[in-house]
Amino acid sequence: MPMLIEIHDPDDRRIERYRDIRERDLVGRAGLFVAEGKVVVEKLVGSSLHRPLSMLVAAKRLDGLRSLLAQLPEDAPVFVAAQQVLDAIAGFAMHRGILAIGRRSDMPDADALLTRLRGDCDVLVLSGIANHDNMGGIFRNAAAFGAAAVLLDADCCDPLYRKAIRVSVGASLLVPTARLDRGEDVLALLKHHSFEPFSLSPAGTTLLANWRPTRSNAMLLGAEGPGLSPDVLRRTPSLRIAMAAGFDSLNVATTSGIVLHHLTAARE
Structure with a gap:
């Protein structure tokens, strides 16, 4: 099971990649991307093309995600935050309560x-x-x-x-x-x-x-x-x-x- 890290401050530097994700999407992510929602994150975790780097989940959803979290690489931390903190980090109400950062594989020609x-x-x-x-x-x-x-x-x-x-x-x-x-x-x-x-x-x-x-x-x-x-x-x-x-x-x-x-x- 990857390390669980509690986040209490939306300005915590460790979750910088998740902050204001709508605005960040507009300017690109330097080889990274955001996956949103359980079904999508499951596809990322199971993908042979791309690699999950970390996850950010609402504390209330943690228990229901244990089996998914167990499939993450050991070096992919899981940040856990209360719903209101998660919403403040993302910049809008995150009803799905789960986000992940993935790294793009090199696209072949x-x-x-x-x-x-x-x-x-x-x-x-x-x-x-x-x-x-x-x-x-x-x-x-x-x-x-x-x-x-x-x-x-x-x-x-x-x-x-x-x-x-x-x-x-x-x-x-x-x-x-x-x-x-x-x-x-x-x-x-x-x-x-x-x-x-x-x-x-x-x-x-x-x-x-x-x-x-x-x-x-x-x-x-x-x-x-x-x-x-x-x-x-x-x-x-x-x-x-x-x-x-x-x-x-x-x-x-x-x-x-x-x-x-x-x-x-x-x-x-």
Whole structure:
């Protein structure tokens, strides 16, 4: 069991990393991130990609977290505070009563990540996804439907931003991820690794319901509004999801769920 350290003063220097977490999120954390809530922290503790450094918990929740705390590394301290002290540290009411600081693993480049994948599998490629709710939702779907990896272009937001992690229910801590260099030709890279790329677009030429996946598929999703670039759409087969007449737009996270479900159903 890691060391339990009681905190009585919100200004205690030992919990500096937890102070005013909303404001701190806006400027980055120098290789660290915040996990919030029991389910998310459980994913961090069980992750092979990232490492928990410490936890901060409300005293009233301590007994119910004993089994989780026992899984922490011995050198990861657990700070315990009364609820009002915890709220003062975080800068807002922390109803979940549990926070953890994690250290990011070094993100591989996309070529290295794809090289590590084995057998028939599917990956997501995201372009310009700047909304953390959407990013979290996409990662939750990726984990739920067994996507092997997620590739992010240079304009995507951080999947380890606190809100993105929370919306993903910790999935962004589990799904292998790589970021593409700006200007990198992702389609050439995918072809090199024997992935067939398919673009999702409201104007896609083939209905998703009529499409039969290949052995290894790369599903390309763009931001709501601008979507994928004309160059990507020109160079890839495009798929669309059937919708009611007069409506042709879905939330990108919802789209990812429908697409991944289609892939899973086809494999089964």
